[in-house]
Amino acid sequence: MCTKAGFIMRSKHMKRNATLHRKSHLMVSPATNLQNNKAVFLEKETLNFVNGSFATAPFSLRNGSIQVYQSGFSVIVSTDFGLMVSYDMYSYVQIAVPYTYQNSTCGLCGNFNNRPEDDFRTRQGEVVSSDVVFANSWKAAGDDEPGCDAQCSGLACAGCTAAQTALYRNSAHCGILENSTGPFAACHQQLAPGSFVDSCVYDLCVSGGYQPILCQALNVYSSQCQQNGIQPQSWRSSGFCEIPCPGNSHYEAQGTGCPSTCVNPNSTNNCPLPNQESCVCNSGYLLSGGVCVPHSDCGCSFEGHYYRSGETVILDADCGRRCTCSYGSMTCSSHSCGQHESCRVEGPGSYNTFDGVMYQYPGACRLILAKVIRFSNHSHFMVTVEKVPQGPQVWLCLKIITLLIFNDISNNKQMPKYVDKTKLSVHIAYFEMTLSGLVFNLFNQHNPNMY
Numbered sequence: 001m002c003t004k005a006g007f008i009m010r011s012k013h014m015k016r017n018a019t020l021h022r023k024s025h026l027m028v029s030p031a032t033n034l035q036n037n038k039a040v041f042l043e044k045e046t047l048n049f050v051n052g053s054f055a056t057a058p059f060s061l062r063n064g065s066i067q068v069y070q071s072g073f074s075v076i077v078s079t080d081f082g083l084m085v086s087y088d089m090y091s092y093v094q095i096a097v098p099y100t101y102q103n104s105t106c107g108l109c110g111n112f113n114n115r116p117e118d119d120f121r122t123r124q125g126e127v128v129s130s131d132v133v134f135a136n137s138w139k140a141a142g143d144d145e146p147g148c149d150a151q152c153s154g155l156a157c158a159g160c161t162a163a164q165t166a167l168y169r170n171s172a173h174c175g176i177l178e179n180s181t182g183p184f185a186a187c188h189q190q191l192a193p194g195s196f197v198d199s200c201v202y203d204l205c206v207s208g209g210y211q212p213i214l215c216q217a218l219n220v221y222s223s224q225c226q227q228n229g230i231q232p233q234s235w236r237s238s239g240f241c242e243i244p245c246p247g248n249s250h251y252e253a254q255g256t257g258c259p260s261t262c263v264n265p266n267s268t269n270n271c272p273l274p275n276q277e278s279c280v281c282n283s284g285y286l287l288s289g290g291v292c293v294p295h296s297d298c299g300c301s302f303e304g305h306y307y308r309s310g311e312t313v314i315l316d317a318d319c320g321r322r323c324t325c326s327y328g329s330m331t332c333s334s335h336s337c338g339q340h341e342s343c344r345v346e347g348p349g350s351y352n353t354f355d356g357v358m359y360q361y362p363g364a365c366r367l368i369l370a371k372v373i374r375f376s377n378h379s380h381f382m383v384t385v386e387k388v389p390q391g392p393q394v395w396l397c398l399k400i401i402t403l404l405i406f407n408d409i410s411n412n413k414q415m416p417k418y419v420d421k422t423k424l425s426v427h428i429a430y431f432e433m434t435l436s437g438l439v440f441n442l443f444n445q446h447n448p449n450m451y
Contacts, residue, residue, distance in 0.1 A: 262298035
């Protein structure tokens with residue numbers, strides 16, 4: 001029913017335990033069947049690569065047709081034909097596409113035709129009632145890892161007892177989202193909380209009531225309220241879901257969506273994004289590679305990429321240059337690998353369809369979320385998900401989302417930009433994207449103290 005022309009998103013789920021520390025990266029690497037590719041690997045607060053060269057968001061690719069930047073606690077990837085992917089570096093991804101993509105997608109996120117009743121359409125084109133049968137049909141090639149088959153559906157997979165369901169739906173847990181007098185009440189008319197509560201209960205059942213999972217579920221709904229222009233009341237408190245900000249920054253419940261960076265110190269002026277909670281740099285400081293630094297300590301913009309002050313990087317496909325950023329200036333010298341060295345770069349979810357169908361599906365290690373159907377005239381894409389069993393606790397999974405955008409991106413193409421979009425969402429914790437031969441990987445591991 002679909003073709004691999006266009007952009008693809010794929011995720012990988014990996015089981016893990018709750019003691020692992022939070023670590024986020026973004027990686028872009030070549031797709032094996034595409035030419036003229038670039039490889040980018042971005043890792044939060046550490047070293048990043050673009051074709052063997054280090055890089056730090058924000059940055060752009062293909063003459064600005066692909067933008068990668070930070071907004072609030074999320075990393076955003078946007079394209080010139082209207083596709084936008086947002087990842088909160090924890091467990092939540094949003095994909096927004098123009099309405100012109102209606103009836104042009106397929107996969108776990110549905111066909112985007114405003115008919116929720118036919119969203120469970122298998123790869124073979126059959127509409128089924130079972131979410132397990134539907135999702136299993138979108139398993140990606142190579143999904144042969146043990147422990148990834150689903151034998152259950154919905155809350156049955158979570159093993160929720162009646163007592164657990166009652167507990168987690170009360171106002172001290174997930175029920176706070178739909179409390180008519182609670183901190184999120186102002187959002188209810190614009191954003192119905194029902195599916196968010198169901199996902200929250202599911203996640204808490206799977207996690208055994210692990211509080212960071214509850215905090216993230218509340219955070220997702222709060223963020224969506226702000227994206228819709230509604231500011232919820234304060235719901236974080238000391239000891240409950242508070243966010244510790246790094247040095248030289250402070251928490252703001254209604255921070256700017258366009259933080260001031262060394263690359264663009266005036267980005268807050270005329271910001272098109274809604275206010276959202278974030279860690280904002282203190283006065284006199286700018287965001288540099290995820291860290292707030294004095295203006296005098298800003299790094300270098302060099303060959304289309306930003307490098308933090310003090311960074312030393314190896315550039316070019318043959319690792320032929322060694323460059324150091326110092327006080328805004330990049331100094332380079334020739335470099336070659338040693339005799340024994342080689343030049344290379346290393347580095348159970350809830351789903352909502354475009355048409356509003358929400359379901360839980362824990363099975364299959366590699367799945368297709370969304371794809372452009374065959375013979376479509378739109379810019380083609382594919383979104384896939386992949387999960388890998390790891391560790392003893394099934395309920396916590398790292399996931400990879402891969403976004404493929406093929407080589408038809410053009411600044412001249414007349415496509416809608418950032419208006420008239422429909423969002424789909426999926427809870428993940430490990431994110432990979434591939435864009436037109438560009439592979440973006442966002443990785444993350446839990447930090448129990450983050451939310």
